[in-house]
Amino acid sequence: MSVKIYNTLTRKKETFQPLETGHIKLYVCGITSYDYCHIGHARSALAFDMIVRYFRYLDYKVTYIRNFTDIDDKIIKRAAEQNTTTEELANRFIDEFYVDMDKLGVDRPTMEPKATEHIQEMIDLIGELIDKDMAYPANGDVYYRVGSFAGYGKLSGRKLEDMQAGARIQINENKDDPMDFVLWKASKPGEPSWESPWGDGRPGWHIECSAMSRKYLGDTFDIHGGGQDLIFPHHENELAQSEAANNKPYVNMWIHHGFVTIRDEKMSKSLGNFLTIRDILAHYHPEVLRFFIFSTQYRNPLDFSEAAMQNAMTGLDRLYECLASVDKLSGDGSPDTKQIASAKDITKLTSMEERFQKAMNNDFNTALAQGILFESAKAINKIIRQLDKQPSQKDVDLLKDGATTIVKLASVMGILQEKAHDYLAAKKTAMLNQIEISEEEILQLIKERNQARDEKNWARSDAIRDQLLSHNIELKDSSAGTGWTIKKD
RNA sequence: GGCGGCGUAGCCAAGCGGCUAAGGCACUGGUCUGCAAAACCAUGAUUCAGCGGUUCAAAUCCGCUCGCCGCCUCCA
Numbered sequence: 001m002s003v004k005i006y007n008t009l010t011r012k013k014e015t016f017q018p019l020e021t022g023h024i025k026l027y028v029c030g031i032t033s034y035d036y037c038h039i040g041h042a043r044s045a046l047a048f049d050m051i052v053r054y055f056r057y058l059d060y061k062v063t064y065i066r067n068f069t070d071i072d073d074k075i076i077k078r079a080a081e082q083n084t085t086t087e088e089l090a091n092r093f094i095d096e097f098y099v100d101m102d103k104l105g106v107d108r109p110t111m112e113p114k115a116t117e118h119i120q121e122m123i124d125l126i127g128e129l130i131d132k133d134m135a136y137p138a139n140g141d142v143y144y145r146v147g148s149f150a151g152y153g154k155l156s157g158r159k160l161e162d163m164q165a166g167a168r169i170q171i172n173e174n175k176d177d178p179m180d181f182v183l184w185k186a187s188k189p190g191e192p193s194w195e196s197p198w199g200d201g202r203p204g205w206h207i208e209c210s211a212m213s214r215k216y217l218g219d220t221f222d223i224h225g226g227g228q229d230l231i232f233p234h235h236e237n238e239l240a241q242s243e244a245a246n247n248k249p250y251v252n253m254w255i256h257h258g259f260v261t262i263r264d265e266k267m268s269k270s271l272g273n274f275l276t277i278r279d280i281l282a283h284y285h286p287e288v289l290r291f292f293i294f295s296t297q298y299r300n301p302l303d304f305s306e307a308a309m310q311n312a313m314t315g316l317d318r319l320y321e322c323l324a325s326v327d328k329l330s331g332d333g334s335p336d337t338k339q340i341a342s343a344k345d346i347t348k349l350t351s352m353e354e355r356f357q358k359a360m361n362n363d364f365n366t367a368l369a370q371g372i373l374f375e376s377a378k379a380i381n382k383i384i385r386q387l388d389k390q391p392s393q394k395d396v397d398l399l400k401d402g403a404t405t406i407v408k409l410a411s412v413m414g415i416l417q418e419k420a421h422d423y424l425a426a427k428k429t430a431m432l433n434q435i436e437i438s439e440e441e442i443l444q445l446i447k448e449r450n451q452a453r454d455e456k457n458w459a460r461s462d463a464i465r466d467q468l469l470s471h472n473i474e475l476k477d478s479s480a481g482t483g484w485t486i487k488k489d
Numbered sequence: 490g491g492c493g494g495c496g497u498a499g500c501c502a503a504g505c506g507g508c509u510a511a512g513g514c515a516c517u518g519g520u521c522u523g524c525a526a527a528a529c530c531a532u533g534a535u536u537c538a539g540c541g542g543u544u545c546a547a548a549u550c551c552g553c554u555c556g557c558c559g560c561c562u563c564c565a
Contacts, residue, residue: 011493013505028565030565031565038565040564040565041565043565072563074564156492156561157493158491158492158560158561159492161491162490162491162492162561163491163561227565228494228559228560229559229563229565230564230565231493231560232492232560233562256565258494258559258565259558259559259565260565261559264558265558266558266559266564267565268563268564269563269564270562270563295501295513296501296502297502297503299494300495300502301494301495301558301559303501307500307501307514308501308514310514311501311513311514312501312513314513314514315512315514318513321527362505365503365504367501367503367512367513368502368511368512370502370503371502371511371512371513372512374511374512374513375512378529381528382529382530384528385521385528453523456523458523458524461523462524462525465524465526474527475525475526476525476527476528477522477525477526477527478527483527484526487526
């Protein structure tokens with residue numbers, strides 16, 4: 001089985017084959033750090049976290065580089081507004097980024113280079129481009145000569161003429177051609193700057209990724225990723241710079257994920273319709289956000305809403321409830337009892353991993369993968385419900401193996417990673433804090449109600465249940481006793 | 490204006506030429522229960538925005554129309 005990935009460059013799903021057998025080299029554009037991260041950033045981090053986890057699950061070695069842009073116009077502007085340095089501001093929000101990532105359980109990439117720590121590599125790269133006449137200095141700036149690179153536009157599928165026709169490009173008299181883009185910017189007084197052969201200045205945005213990816217992954221590497229909004233101009237320009245400098249293909253496979261939208265509009269800082277990661281985590285368990293994000297295939301738009309988050313939470317709870325009920329199975333089964341699981345349910349469970357891989361191999365179809373988890377949980381619930389007091393060894397093994405496999409597969413998406421009991425208990429505690437009744441009171445009332453039930457005093461029993469219901473507490477009677485949960489709206 | 494994507498049950502969402510169109514949420518009926526809840530079982534699209542075409546066969550390929558979204562400027 002091989003992994004198929006949609007490649008932006010060819011606009012097709014292709015069978016993925018790393019350049020070096022068993023070792024995947026991946027570069028992803030990280031954040032520009034000048035503010036808190038929003039859910040769109042979370043989707044990016046989580047999408048590639050999932051992709052890397054899946055490759056590692058398949059036993060690939062993955063070298064994963066994700067950069068920080070810690071110098072650019074917006075950082076300079078924001079630092080000036082806040083009366084601080086670009087360095088302090090950028091580092092502060094890198095720290096905040098890690099706070100969010102750690103809460104979300106995002107694995108750290110292999111390396112996270114910062115732009116400001118690779119100025120020399122960028123100057124070297126720009127120098128090579130000038131030597132090849134692919135770039136030219138002008139009044140302290142350096143520009144890339146777009147017209148000299150034959151492949152310009154191949155990633156974003158644009159023709160140079162079309163771009164010029166509808167272009168909204170600022171007039172800049174330093175440029176030979178309006179489409180040329182900046183590699184090095186002369187600094188204005190007071191701005192952070194670095195020495196260069198062309199005078200004091202700072203790098204343009206696109207050159208940093210070309211320089212850092214080359215340093216850590218080489219001239220040509222397997223996968224380059226980012227959001228769909230980076231295709232043009234950022235990735236188009238990176239490709240132009242790197243291929244012109246190295247005379248080699250830059251990247252084999254380009255992966256671009258879709259946006260998070262709100263009311264079907266792109267969430268972005270410029271539109272102001274964004275929610276930060278910490279806004280969400282204040283109200284939802286991190287796994288709920290992960291579950292929500294993976295409920296749609298990574299390339300499709302994902303519309304954020306409270307209803308969608310509630311939906312995700314209900315689904316996640318259901319899976320945890322299933323795992324918890326398997327955990328409750330005590331001891332070993334009996335070798336003498338007959339197995340009651342149906343052939344169909346046995347197949348559902350034993351084929352789970354194979355079906356999961358098939359889904360994931362098809363361009364990381366996490367939506368389908370979640371469906372497979374639900375089908376498996378359903379089969380488990382069904383078997384448990386039919387179980388005798390002395391369950392058969394075969395059934396117990398099937399259930400425990402099924403639950404173990406669910407947890408293992410879910411780990412690719414970073415969900416179901418808590419002990420089911422702990423997750424459900426923590427949830428209960430969190431919910432208790434929102435209502436005006438203590439657990440002791442609840443348990444006392446349940447005790448009273450069970451006494452009433454023993455006396456068949458149904459009026460009293462129902463009154464207590466209604467009383468608890470007025471506090472949003474729902475009761476669950478079972479042979480094992482009476483449990484309770486917080487009612488969903 | 491140029492380029493790209495999407496339109497599948499009440500909502501979310503798989504499916505990418507051929508098994509009864511996954512799965513989740515919601516709804517309804519049943520089993521269970523003193524009654525409930527949870528769980529389980531069952532039910533829901535003769536049909537995939539519309540219209541044509543290709544094919545023995547199309548939600549899936551092609552064309553046109555309608556609607557929505559994104560990129561073309563910093564943006565995950």
